[in-house]
Amino acid sequence: MSRQLLPVLLLLLLLGALSPWGQEQGAESPSEEPPEEEIPKEDGILVLSHHTLGLALREHRGLLVEFYAPWCGHCKALAPEYSKAAALLAAESMAVTLAKVDGPAQPELAEEFGVTEYPTLKFFHHGNRTHPEEYTGPREAEGIVEWLRRRVGPSARRLEDEEGAQALIDAWDLVVIGFFQDLQDEDVATFLALARDALDMTFGLTDRPQLFQQFGLTKDTVVLFKKFDEGRADFPVDEELGLDVGDLSRFLVTHSMHLVTEFNSQTSPKIFAARILNHLLLFLNQSLAAHRELLPGFGEAAPRFRGQVLFVVVDVDADNEHVLQYFGLKAEAAPTLRLVNVETTKKYAPADGDPVTAASVTAFCHAVLSGQVKPYLLSQEVPPDWDQRPVKTLVGKNFEQVAFDETKNVFVKFYAPWCTHCKEMAPAWEALAEKYKDHEDIIIAELDATANELDAFTVHGFPTLKYFPAGPGRKVLEYKSSRDLETLSKFLDNGGELPTEEPPEELAAPSPEPPTNSTVGSKEEL
Incomplete structure (x- = not known):
């Protein structure tokens, strides 16, 4: 090859290795960054997905995210307040944005942030994805805004x-x-x-x-x-x-707290959040002048018990029937006092006929706090026909006599009249009583645990089934198995315990635990 052709050949090789646009063949041309996805909004609230959460965290210094479920009643109740809060934040130009995530539709996000119930709200500050703060504030618009205000600005x-x-x-x-x-x-x-x-x-x-x-x-x-x-x-x-x-x-x-607080729907949450265990309630009719005249004396006694006893007025002429029922009172009993320890649920009443004066209220509080007054237990009157039906009716006043009868095996259902689970098992309980009505040593009974209290134990959930076997010793066994007629019958026939039946080897497998009374119809839930 002549020296004259060499530069030309090199030039051709170089030109062949390059594209017509002056770029190396086979190399990708630098492309523009794809536009970031626009986050949709509903009522001023960002609607986030697994793909857009990161973008939202980059764009917003403060981000409150609600994880919701479309079928959740509490989420539906929160929705209008959440939208109102978004509008208030926008009006204040606060550096916080509200967002929401459909938890069931975005399981990766629900799992990432440990969401197990709805609604769950988490606050992300300065784009920190790994350590969001759990929202602990109110569920109404003004409260949401105030909670956020104290996080993005000074709290004092x-x-x-x-x-x-x-x-x-x-x-x-x-x-x-x-x-x-x-x-x-x-x-x-x-x-x-x-x-x-x-x-x-x-x-x-x-x-x-x-x-x-x-x-x-x-x-x-x-x-x-x-x-x-x-x-x-x-x-x-x-x-x-x-x-x-x-x-x-x-x-x-x-x-x-006010020294004397009137009980109503607005004050009741604060009363129970006050962490004062003893509550003294004055039941009176606010429409009667003679009752209102008792208020100064009641209030005069309050200062010396600040922090020990919370003084509360309950108007029997208002919508407070549930409070009267809890203490076993009728409106006609007013004016009267009751003291309750909200931790032990023990209730105390002054002597009949004691007037409501500063001196009598002070003396009553001192007597309860020093242990000089015995608590009282609620009890309905014993029905005349309590033992005429297959299911015997027990109340506080006849419970001890029947349940701890050493000659009888007594099976008792403790229920609440409004409890759905109690109503569902009622037919099986009636059938059980009918089946054993001719057994002289077996009693099937029931007790309304909302209207009757027992000294022997406290019922924490509904329904609770307890078996009191015959013989000395006041033995009590709690029944926690299935509530169908067949299983209940086996329990009775086997002397208060279920027989152990070995399943065939190929079918043997651990079975799930039945629901306990602490999680089915519990007082805490209801």
Whole structure:
């Protein structure tokens, strides 16, 4: 090959290796990034999928995500409030966006975030996908917004002068101000963390000496200002141990309650959340002047029991029949007092005829708290025909005599009149009683556990079946197997236990446990 042709050949080789557009053959041309998927919205709420969650986290600094199921009643109830909250957030230009995920339709996301029930809400801050915060706030629009506001902004307002502090106190019924000489102290972090979740109170924070002086303080103190009762309650910070969040929380709950609270649908959640175990209830008819005249004396006794006894007024002329039933009372019994320990459910009543005065109320509370008053048990009257049907009717007043009769084997169903599971097994229980009605040593009975209380034990779920075998010793066996006639009969015929039957080897396999009374129709669920 001549030297003259070599440059030409090299040039041809180079040209052949390149495409007409000057790019290497076989190499992919750089393409533009595909446009990111647009996230659909419904009523101002992002509708997320497995593919769009990452995009939403990149685009939104704060993201509250509701995992819902289309068939979930609680989700349907939340939907209008969630949409309203989205509108409120948009109006405030808050840096938070609401989103939702159809959990059953997006199982990967439900599994990733451990969603086991609906609705479940999780808050993602600054795009952090691995550690979302569980939403623990209210399920109404304003509460949702306030919960979010305290996460993306300060949970307590910084107060710089007397004018700002007084304006805050005047604007709200409940205001909590933390007076700290050093705002870098770890007690301040504890205070702010509590403020994030105490949504029914407004929080302020200051280190200004003039504000310490204005409110008569010389050391770190958390002060609750309120527009009722004594107007103010102080919680000094322990100089050695610091600020304990549990102690402060209990203090705020206790002192944010009115000394006397009227029971109604709005106050009942706060009454039961107050963590005060003893509740003293004054039942009266608010439409009667003579009953209303008892309120001052009742309230006069309350301050000395602050934190020990919660004083509650129940108007028998209002929609409070369920409260009367719980205490076994009729409206005609008013005015009257009852004290209940909500942990033990033990109930106490004053002596018949005691007037409702500051002195009598004080004496009654002292007597109960010191153990001088015995609790009472609810009981219906014994029906005249309690033993005339195959299923015998037991009440509190005849239970001991019948159930612990040493000559009888007694099988008792403890039920609630409104319990669906109890109603479903009623035919089998009636058939069982009919089958054994001629057995002199076997009694089939039932007891309404909502209207009758027992000293021997407490019934925690419905229906509960207990077997009391004949003989000494007050033995009690709980029945937890199937509730059909055949299985119940085998239990009785075998002296209070089910016979063990070996299944054929090829069929032998562990069977699932039957539902226990703690999970079927339990009081906690109902």
